[in-house]
Structures are given as structure tokens and as C-alpha cells.
Amino acid sequence: MKHSHAQILFPEPTRYFPGQRWVNITLRALHLVGVAGIGSGFLFDQASATWDTYWHLTLVSGIALSILYLWNTAAWLFELKGLGIVVKIVLLGIAWEVPALRAELFIFVI
Structure with a gap:
């Protein structure tokens, strides 16, 4: 039985x-754990080597959670929680590129 793209992305039930x-x-x-680790680096202006492992842990676990939610149903992306995650990723990307704004953006994301 062949499934349409809509049935694959938006299964019923999830x-x-x-x-x-x-x-x-x-x-x-x-x-x-990762968020707490990068929080100390962002808020206390520590060298990135001290919190880099936490950054990677946060990134990998966040991506894994997003994949899990998307696997359940792609409708997650169109819900407020999915859109919120996309905004958080953009803001953390800006924080990574603009160190002067890290503390402020981190607080905003939390």
C-alpha cells in the first residue's frame, strides 16, 4: 500500500x-544539563573551552528531541512549541556568532 507524502508527514494517529x-x-x-553548562559560560563570560562540551551536548540532545517530535508528526513544526524551538535555534545561532549578546540572548531563550 502506497502512502502519500501527507500521510507520511502527518500520520493519523501520530x-x-x-x-x-x-x-x-x-x-x-x-x-x-547542557543548558546549565552553557549558561555558566554565557552568563559568566568564560572561555568557550570550559563550556564547549555542554554546547555540543545541548545541540545534539536538542536535535535528537526535534527529530523525535518530527517523527511523531510534522505538525509539531506548525504548533507553537515547534515554532518556539525554531526561534530558539536562530537566537542561539546569533549568540554563537555575536559573543557580546550571548548573556542577553541566553536569558531571552530561557
């Missing part, structure tokens, strides 16, 4: 796999 809740909880916990 996709789910056994253990998904625990994968979500684990990724969120890792993401929070």
Missing part, C-alpha cells in the same frame, strides 16, 4: 514506539 517516553525523558535531562 507515530509512537515502545520506550519513547523514556527516550524523551533521557534526552530532556541531557538537554537540561
